[in-house]
Amino acid sequence: MEEPPGQTVVAESDGVIAGSAKMGPNRPGRGSHVATASFLVDPARQGQGTGRALGEYVLDWCRREGFTSIQFNAVVESNAPAVHLWQSLGFRIIGTVPESFDHPRHGLVGMHVMFRYL
């Protein structure tokens, strides 16, 4: 569970937890105006809008908390639905760290740093 000033939330669907997100400052001190977040969605519930709902919640929360931007540090490049979801929510790819994730099926794939202003 993310400690304050961050927080952890769950997405509920028919009384069942479909996913979760944690969010907070990406760095302490002089980098603490930039938020970050990470997400989990139940594999049985992929493609049903849980990630989008959590992402929209996170963006709202970050704005309310006064963050000026948000950064994802490690979006697996082979996870096209996630990359497209974040792009549709206004994120762009800052850069890709090559071969930084050892994917169980695809082998070594890159991870994107993604960013947007708030």
Place this chain on the structure above:
Amino acid sequence: MEEPPGQTVVAESDGVIAGSAKMGPNRPGRGSHVATASFLVDPARQGQGTGRALGEYVLDWCRREGFTSIQFNAVVESNAPAVHLWQSLGFRIIGTVPESFDHPRHGLVGMHVMFRYL
């Protein structure tokens, strides 16, 4: 102090600590083949090779420990000596997160993600 499998080291000059570095995996699990490190140099001893000595030590240590690459997550872009040092040690800039560091003199400046294979 960085916990194993990482470690923290100091650079000593004439019996005085001139700087320190900590190093270890950048991420757990499927990202743990990529190292990261961070550095501190005594401001009174800038420009005397302490950062370079620590950097070279870190690269050797990472190779010995079997990491396949190393990533710095947040190199302040206005810190030209640091950026040039890492470039001279084989790092390249993967991307720059804009306005992510609130510099006491320069205001909001970007931070580079830097990377090299080992």
